[in-house]
Amino acid sequence: MKLYSIILSLLPVCGYAANDSISARVETEATFSGGDYAPFWLSANKYGMGSAEPNSFYLRAGADWNRGLRHGWKLGAGLDIAGGAGMTSKFWVQQAYVDVSWKMLNLSIGSKERISSPLEKNAELTSGWMTEGNNTRPIPQIRGEIREFYSLPFTGHWLALKGHLAYGAFLDGKWQEGFVQPGGYYTRDVKYHSKALMFRIGNKKKFPLEFEFGLHMATQFAGDKMKKLADGSSELVLDMPDGFRNYINAFFPSGGGSDTPWGEQVNVEGNMLGSWNFALNYYLGNWKFRVYLDHYFEDHSQMFWQYGRWKDGQLGIDITLPRNRWVSRVLWEGISTKDQSGPVLYDGFAGSFTDLQWSCGDSYFNHGIYNAWQYYGQAMGAPLLPGPAYNRDHSISFRSNRMKAQHIGLQGEPTEEWSWRVLASFARHWGTYGNPFDEVKRQFNGMAEVRFSPARLKNWGFKAAIGVDKGSVIGNGIGGSVGVQLKIKN
Numbered sequence: 001m002k003l004y005s006i007i008l009s010l011l012p013v014c015g016y017a018a019n020d021s022i023s024a025r026v027e028t029e030a031t032f033s034g035g036d037y038a039p040f041w042l043s044a045n046k047y048g049m050g051s052a053e054p055n056s057f058y059l060r061a062g063a064d065w066n067r068g069l070r071h072g073w074k075l076g077a078g079l080d081i082a083g084g085a086g087m088t089s090k091f092w093v094q095q096a097y098v099d100v101s102w103k104m105l106n107l108s109i110g111s112k113e114r115i116s117s118p119l120e121k122n123a124e125l126t127s128g129w130m131t132e133g134n135n136t137r138p139i140p141q142i143r144g145e146i147r148e149f150y151s152l153p154f155t156g157h158w159l160a161l162k163g164h165l166a167y168g169a170f171l172d173g174k175w176q177e178g179f180v181q182p183g184g185y186y187t188r189d190v191k192y193h194s195k196a197l198m199f200r201i202g203n204k205k206k207f208p209l210e211f212e213f214g215l216h217m218a219t220q221f222a223g224d225k226m227k228k229l230a231d232g233s234s235e236l237v238l239d240m241p242d243g244f245r246n247y248i249n250a251f252f253p254s255g256g257g258s259d260t261p262w263g264e265q266v267n268v269e270g271n272m273l274g275s276w277n278f279a280l281n282y283y284l285g286n287w288k289f290r291v292y293l294d295h296y297f298e299d300h301s302q303m304f305w306q307y308g309r310w311k312d313g314q315l316g317i318d319i320t321l322p323r324n325r326w327v328s329r330v331l332w333e334g335i336s337t338k339d340q341s342g343p344v345l346y347d348g349f350a351g352s353f354t355d356l357q358w359s360c361g362d363s364y365f366n367h368g369i370y371n372a373w374q375y376y377g378q379a380m381g382a383p384l385l386p387g388p389a390y391n392r393d394h395s396i397s398f399r400s401n402r403m404k405a406q407h408i409g410l411q412g413e414p415t416e417e418w419s420w421r422v423l424a425s426f427a428r429h430w431g432t433y434g435n436p437f438d439e440v441k442r443q444f445n446g447m448a449e450v451r452f453s454p455a456r457l458k459n460w461g462f463k464a465a466i467g468v469d470k471g472s473v474i475g476n477g478i479g480g481s482v483g484v485q486l487k488i489k490n
Contacts, residue, residue: 024063031056031086033479036239037390039467040474041423041447042481047113048137048376049082049094052389053302054479056086060094076103078112086388088175088376095138104150111138117275118162118198118214119294122318124421125331125409128383130296130314131216131275132194135383136375139192141168149200156203163197163214167247170220172376179377181394182230187370190223191242191270193250204283212279212292218380219250220370221270238369240270245465271367273298275313276383286322291315296382298362301341311339312364314382331409335384335427337364338402342431363432364401371396384427384445390474400437400473417454423447428429429473443471462483 023277031038033054043050049058056138063427069075080095099253108474115123116132128135145164151157173188180186198214222242226234240246279292295313297303300314316333340362365373365385373380374396377389405427413419424446431437442461449465462484468476 009136020065020067021490022063022065023487024061025481025490026059026061027485028059029057029481029483030235031479031481033467033477035477035479036475037469037470039447039469039477039479040104040386040445042427042465042467042479044378045123045126045134045230047094047134048088048378051087052377053086054477056084058082058084062095072103076101076480079181080113084335088226092137096140104148105256106145106147108141108143108145111140113138114143115220116164116166116194116196117216117294118164118196119212119216119275119276119279119292121292121316122329122331122409124411125318125329125423126315126316127314127333127335127405127407127409127423127425128379129275130294131218131273131381133381133383134433136378136380139168139170139375141166141192141194143168149198157205158201158203160200161198164195166192166194168192168194170223170375175376176396177226177228179388179394180228180396182228184228184255184395185237185287185371186226186228186234186396188224188226190370191221191243191247191250192222193219193247193270195251198277202281204281210279210281212277212281214277215274216277217272217274219270219272220367220373221250222246225371225372235454240369246270246392255457263451271370271373273364273373273381274303276303290320292318296337296364299363301362302339312337317461325412325414327410327412328409331407333405333407335382335403335407337382337385338404338430340364340402340433363434365398366432372398374398384425386474398432399435400429400431400441402432402436406427408479417452419451419453421449427471427473441472443469443473459488 031042033039035054037052037130038054043052060080060082062078064078066074066076076099078095079096082094083091090391093111095111097108100107115134117129123134137242143164143166145327146162147408149160149162170190170192196214198212200210200212202210204210222240224236225238227237228234246269274297276295279290282289293313293315295310302310314333314335316331319330321328336373365379372388374387377387379385379387385398385401385403391399405425407425409423411421427443429437429441429443447465447467451461451463453461464482466480469475
């Protein structure tokens with residue numbers, strides 16, 4: 001209670017009003033395990049608060065403030081700092097943001113734990129989002145958005161939409177420089193762009209079926225490509241332009257210009273990728289059935305059906321059960337990134353082989369200039385593709401991006417004080433088209449977690465988990481984690 005009293009004592013100085021709401025929290029978690037890495041599901045999908053290191057510890061503290069104003073206006077702000085051992089940093093700012101909202105519109109500035117994808121999934125059970133999810137630290141950005149579906153009144157509330165537009169910056173250049181070995185490449189000062197638009201057709205008050213569809217795209221652009229030298233210093237390999245035109249090119253997207261010395265930039269500005277999102281919801285009494293497709297693509301390959309039917313992406317089924325003491329949610333996902341437009345495809349040729357256009361081997365999450373779609377060593381999307389943090393050669397790349405996996409998640413709330421969840425994933429890996437594995441490698445990742453929120457200590461929460469990995473991709477390991485959180489709201 002001392003922490004809460006201190007915060008309340010500062011509120012008059014900050015202009016605290018009666019209609020303000022503020023929450024404060026302190027949280028700590030420790031992970032301990034055997035093996036080269038921590039069990040996968042003890043570290044993944046935690047907004048970068050997990051670590052691939054076998055043993056780690058963190059302590060974080062933060063507060064959020066919100067105020068409702070007249071005529072539908074709202075203000076909000078938050079600050080969340082953390083430090084620890086066995087993490088990618090000893091000290092860092094996890095969140096620091098300001099939100100200004102008017103009715104359904106919101107402008108958010110700073111770093112905030114948010115999921116960029118417009119496709120709703122159960123964050124506690126899903127294996128992740130194909131393009132952007134909750135696997136990495138928040139990227140600082142300026143973001144305009146409609147967060148939740150806004151129902152259009154003139155359609156009789158049968159059509160709703162949501163979306164966002166954001167520009168930001170990757171801040172892991174120093175981490176990359178320290179991570180790579182001499183002779184390796186890394187990037188710095190890279191910019192970030194993300195946009196999405198999602199529609200929902202249906203009115204569950206009148207008919208129990210809803211259909212959702214939309215597009216999500218993201219881009220890495222600008223920045224510098226660097227090479228680390230034997231003496232520990234670095235040399236500039238390529239200085240990518242970062243003028244106003246490049247921000248426009250990243251939005252549409254369009255080519256970086258024929259004068260760019262790297263061929264990939266002629267196609268689109270920077271590293272462009274994204275996903276088509278579809279979902280179908282069916283309500284039956286107290287049951288809810290949700291089926292979704294998260295189809296991933298890079299550049300123009302696999303964005304449409306130019307190269308045949310879609311074979312890559314994530315298909316999911318999420319079932320919400322009527323309230324009971326045992327199981328509340330059941331989820332299954334099937335993931336494939338094995339096709340990638342095939343090893344060799346072409347649009348056609350005219351006259352001679354010099355006019356042949358090749359479009360093949362997309363090499364998901366890897367890029368010739370920007371190395372990898374990652375942040376502080378973790379995958380920005382599809383966490384079951386292990387990020388650079390799992391590379392023993394310390395390269396900023398995805399060693400295996402051709403994968404097929406099955407994933408299941410279960411959760412329940414036996415009592416108001418106790419809850420649990422179980423995750424299990426089995427994946428087969430083929431490496432990359434450019435560097436395939438000699439044989440198919442297999443990997444199992446599992447976790448069981450319990451949480452306890454005692455009624456007598458209503459502001460406290462405790463959790464404990466055990467994780468198991470077995471396979472030849474990130475190896476074998478077994479370990480556990482324990483965590484404690486104190487959260488107070490006025």
